[in-house]
Amino acid sequence: MPFADRAAGYVERVERALDKRLPTADVRPASLHTAMRYAVLGGGKRIRPLLCYASGEVLGIAPGRLDDAACAVECVHVFSLVHDDLPAMDDDALRRGKPSTHAAFGVATAILAGDALQTRAFEILAGDGTSDATERLGMIAVLAVATGSRGMTGGQAVDLESEGKQLAAADLEALDRDKTGKLIRAAVLMPTCAVADLPAASRVALDRFAKCMGLAFQIKDDVLDVEGEQALTGKTHGADAVRGKATYPSLMGMDNAKRRADALYAEALAALDAFGESAEPLRWMARYIVHRDR
Amino acid sequence: MPFADRAAGYVERVERALDKRLPTADVRPASLHTAMRYAVLGGGKRIRPLLCYASGEVLGIAPGRLDDAACAVECVHVFSLVHDDLPAMDDDALRRGKPSTHAAFGVATAILAGDALQTRAFEILAGDGTSDATERLGMIAVLAVATGSRGMTGGQAVDLESEGKQLAAADLEALDRDKTGKLIRAAVLMPTCAVADLPAASRVALDRFAKCMGLAFQIKDDVLDVEGEQALTGKTHGADAVRGKATYPSLMGMDNAKRRADALYAEALAALDAFGESAEPLRWMARYIVHRDR
Numbered sequence: 001m002p003f004a005d006r007a008a009g010y011v012e013r014v015e016r017a018l019d020k021r022l023p024t025a026d027v028r029p030a031s032l033h034t035a036m037r038y039a040v041l042g043g044g045k046r047i048r049p050l051l052c053y054a055s056g057e058v059l060g061i062a063p064g065r066l067d068d069a070a071c072a073v074e075c076v077h078v079f080s081l082v083h084d085d086l087p088a089m090d091d092d093a094l095r096r097g098k099p100s101t102h103a104a105f106g107v108a109t110a111i112l113a114g115d116a117l118q119t120r121a122f123e124i125l126a127g128d129g130t131s132d133a134t135e136r137l138g139m140i141a142v143l144a145v146a147t148g149s150r151g152m153t154g155g156q157a158v159d160l161e162s163e164g165k166q167l168a169a170a171d172l173e174a175l176d177r178d179k180t181g182k183l184i185r186a187a188v189l190m191p192t193c194a195v196a197d198l199p200a201a202s203r204v205a206l207d208r209f210a211k212c213m214g215l216a217f218q219i220k221d222d223v224l225d226v227e228g229e230q231a232l233t234g235k236t237h238g239a240d241a242v243r244g245k246a247t248y249p250s251l252m253g254m255d256n257a258k259r260r261a262d263a264l265y266a267e268a269l270a271a272l273d274a275f276g277e278s279a280e281p282l283r284w285m286a287r288y289i290v291h292r293d294r
Numbered sequence: 295m296p297f298a299d300r301a302a303g304y305v306e307r308v309e310r311a312l313d314k315r316l317p318t319a320d321v322r323p324a325s326l327h328t329a330m331r332y333a334v335l336g337g338g339k340r341i342r343p344l345l346c347y348a349s350g351e352v353l354g355i356a357p358g359r360l361d362d363a364a365c366a367v368e369c370v371h372v373f374s375l376v377h378d379d380l381p382a383m384d385d386d387a388l389r390r391g392k393p394s395t396h397a398a399f400g401v402a403t404a405i406l407a408g409d410a411l412q413t414r415a416f417e418i419l420a421g422d423g424t425s426d427a428t429e430r431l432g433m434i435a436v437l438a439v440a441t442g443s444r445g446m447t448g449g450q451a452v453d454l455e456s457e458g459k460q461l462a463a464a465d466l467e468a469l470d471r472d473k474t475g476k477l478i479r480a481a482v483l484m485p486t487c488a489v490a491d492l493p494a495a496s497r498v499a500l501d502r503f504a505k506c507m508g509l510a511f512q513i514k515d516d517v518l519d520v521e522g523e524q525a526l527t528g529k530t531h532g533a534d535a536v537r538g539k540a541t542y543p544s545l546m547g548m549d550n551a552k553r554r555a556d557a558l559y560a561e562a563l564a565a566l567d568a569f570g571e572s573a574e575p576l577r578w579m580a581r582y583i584v585h586r587d588r
Contacts, residue, residue, distance in 0.1 A: 023443060023444065027444070028448070028452070029443070029448050029451040029452045029455065031451060031455060032443050032447070032448055032451040033443060036443065079409075083405055083406075083409060086405065088400075088401035088402045088405060089402050089405065106382075107382035108382045108383050108454050109451065109454075111377055111380065111382060111383065111405065112377075112447050112450060112451050112454075114409070115373075115377060115408070115409070115412065115447050116442050116443035116447045116448070118409065118412055118413065119412065119438055119441045119442035119443070119447065120438075120442055120443065122416045122434060122438045123435070123438035123439060123442055125434075126431055126434045126435035126438055127431075127435070128435070129431055129432045129434070129435025129436065129487075130428065130431070130432060133427035133428040133430075133431045134424065134427040136427075136431055137420055137421075137423055137424070137427045137430055137431045137434075138423045138424060140416060140419075140420045140423070140431075140434060141417070141420035141421070141422070141423025142423065144413055144414075144416045144417035144420055145417060147413045148410050148413035148414055148417055149317060149323070149326050149327060149330065149410035149413070149414065150317065150321070153326070153406050153409050153410045153413065154322070154323050154326055154410070156406060157323040157325060157326040157403065157406050158322070158323045160402050160403075160406075161323065161325060193423075
């Protein structure tokens, strides 16, 4: 059965797992937990959890051992969306076709919901604090490095500093390798912590795949910001241009941006060659990322 | 040598350790790292790290094994200060006698600096992701539970909801047990993760001590907001009253608030009885917390 036939099942799986791992709205403080659930359970493509399960399939890890990792990386992703949408940041009132978290719950609650979602990611990965210590600690280290000031959050800081400035394409790539790429990379690499004695070459290959796809993902996002249908993307159309944000289409032209994404896609596939047939799940994910329409 | 003579040394120790564990301002993105260092290294009483080292002394753990825990709990504390001071939250332009982080660096950078400080806490505790896995994972679990939506961040959410409302003293205590108490508790309990075969009774006693001191600490904070000298506290004087915030002095009167703090202090000391002389470091910390003037 090709991964295409399992992807929807994995999306349902991670959404059930997230639902179980987030306190319900009747747990105090109700406003905070309602906002956290609104932000996380309100849809989304779940690309990072899918990458996590796909990478796990390639490595022969049962999905049950990756539910915590898949939930944690999604919680970090959603925390970043909630904070990036804030008025002091990208000031976006629309997310996934609905009011963004601060538009629905107020700025203070949105800040706290983002904060608590980040914490929840690490709490989920910590489990009961004693079982599978080596595996869980490894995943925490991978996720923390990807999330912090030299990863996703650092990339967002550079992104804000860059607004209205003239960037070279190489600067934009460096920024996006942190802002978007590092978390994509963590999704692919966390499963390696569950494999004792993974050959170094396999980890290097997965890392190369993930780096290429992290950047291809962002280029595709920029393309969709121009060409995508708002009904599908659920985002304010052309928001990057309005904000004076450098994007790949604006810096290198639409055709070159698409060509760059294709080249990264090809490089990502090449990195998987050593895995042979067994890498089909990640090949499918790569195709899905560069060919999606939302 | 009494703990009083070592406390200043521990403050210097954790500040050196924090300095080493935070990226310098020449690491990209410079603005974010500058803001993180400004927030963390700009003074402070370092009460949580001190509690961590004091608890470690009681348990016979060398300080070198607790530097990461002490730094992590302080990073979480400072992240909460940076976010609590934001205009959408407590809107405080002054912190430790200096401009608060958003006043000095802007709101967007302050949000990101708080986010990245939280991540850094877990990154520090994760270490290299492989060594001392059981000990480190246990500490991460303790810190995450204390930080999240059922701990410090949840307490702040309830605090914001409560502004301008009439609270009973019991509601305020419940709120502060989360908002302030949980992180104080984590500081005292993280060292227990470094002791194999700690008797359950010892952990219970430390927990009781920490819960009492967490609340006593907050009552003392409220008292200082009214009676403290701004030059010493470094905070806007009477800010709680201006904000319509319920405080212990406003709810129960100044004398009763002080009596409640004294009763909690006595209960905290009683919890330490089983440790005998060896608990002197935590006894000193308890006295320091309820008798401080800033």
